[in-house]
Amino acid sequence: AQTVTQSQPEMSVQEAETVTLSCTYDTSENNYYLFWYKQPPSRQMILVIRQEAYKQQNATENRFSVNFQKAAKSFSLKISDSQLGDTAMYFCAFMKRSGGGADGLTFGKGTHLIIQP
Amino acid sequence: SQTIHQWPATLVQPVGSPLSLECTVEGTSNPNLYWYRQAAGRGLQLLFYSVGIGQISSEVPQNLSASRPQDRQFILSSKKLLLSDSGFYLCAWSVPSKGYRNSPLHFGNGTRLTVT
Numbered sequence: 001a002q003t004v005t006q007s008q009p010e011m012s013v014q015e016a017e018t019v020t021l022s023c024t025y026d027t028s029e030n031n032y033y034l035f036w037y038k039q040p041p042s043r044q045m046i047l048v049i050r051q052e053a054y055k056q057q058n059a060t061e062n063r064f065s066v067n068f069q070k071a072a073k074s075f076s077l078k079i080s081d082s083q084l085g086d087t088a089m090y091f092c093a094f095m096k097r098s099g100g101g102a103d104g105l106t107f108g109k110g111t112h113l114i115i116q117p
Numbered sequence: 118s119q120t121i122h123q124w125p126a127t128l129v130q131p132v133g134s135p136l137s138l139e140c141t142v143e144g145t146s147n148p149n150l151y152w153y154r155q156a157a158g159r160g161l162q163l164l165f166y167s168v169g170i171g172q173i174s175s176e177v178p179q180n181l182s183a184s185r186p187q188d189r190q191f192i193l194s195s196k197k198l199l200l201s202d203s204g205f206y207l208c209a210w211s212v213p214s215k216g217y218r219n220s221p222l223h224f225g226n227g228t229r230l231t232v233t
Contacts, residue, residue, distance in 0.1 A: 004160075035221055043205060045161075045224035091160060095221075104151050104176070105222055107160040 002027045002094050006108035013082055014116050020067075021077045021111045023092030029053075031097035034068065034075045035105065039089040048090070051075065079113075087115045119144035123208045123225030131233055136181075136195040138228050140208030143189065148210040150191040151222065152183055155205040167191060168213060203232045 003026045013019045025034070036048040051059045051068050058066050063083075067076045079086055089112050093105040123140045130136060142148050149168055153161040163176045165183035173183050180199060184192045191208060209222040 033221075043227045043229075045207060045209075045222075045227075047221050047223070050221055104153075104163040104166050105161070106163075109160040 002029070002096070002106045004092050004094050004106050004108040006090075006092055006111050008111045009109075010112040010114070012114040012116060015082060015084060017082055018078060018080045019082055019113065021079075021090050021092075021113065023075045023077070023108055025073050025075065025092070025094050025106075027073070027094065027096075029096050033095045033097070034066075035093040035095070036064070036066070036075075036077045037091045037093060037107075038086075039091065039110070040085075040087070045091075049077070082115050084115050084117060086113060088113060119210075119223065121208060121210055121223060121225040123228060125228060126226065127229045127231075129231045129233060130198050132200055133197045136193070136198050136202070136230070138193040138206055138208075138230075140191045140193075140225055141189055142191075142210045145189070145210070145212065147188060147213065149213050150185060151209040151211075152191065152193050153207040153209060153224075155207060155227075157204070161207065165193070198232045200232050203230055205229050 005024045032053045034051045038046045038048045049059050049061045049064050051066055058068050063080045065078045089110045091110045092108040095105050120143045151166045152164040154164055155161045165173055165175055167173050167185045170185055181195050206228045208225040211222050
């Protein structure tokens, strides 16, 4: 079974600062996917960024980037130039490579990120 | 484009009453469908998933059940609610893939269930 650990229950930074959210995972799988989801106060789950385990290059999406360390099983999210709208719960998630089945996501417990004006 | 609808948005039910939450997906065929529960202060827990009509897999044994009567309809039910069933329930879908590139999950807006 997979486990995902987010060791920071809550973080707070000033607007425009850069913040890094940590995530570690444990798995015996070699091929898998990692995701960061954002859950704003509206409670909707929004996909922020994804990383395929076979890719060495770190994924980036505008102000969001990841630092994927496969050997260390670490998958941190960096948010640059943080904005008030980035305030949300952030969940790290793991998904096995699917052979046609329906592998759901294994989520961490989340980090509550607060962007201060 | 694909959309997912989940209702009701909020529900307050007494202990022992039945439950029915509905989720429908539009714009795609034969999606994988999921029910997740998010308890206060905790991450998301996968409850059920389905790869097709009438095919339901349960991840966590409990007094909840799921059904998929139509290709794009997924229903979460209970005959008698418990206090511990309170939480935020999210429906999600993904495109099934037999290849390497899996699609991520796309979530509905959720249902906040309070059992009193």
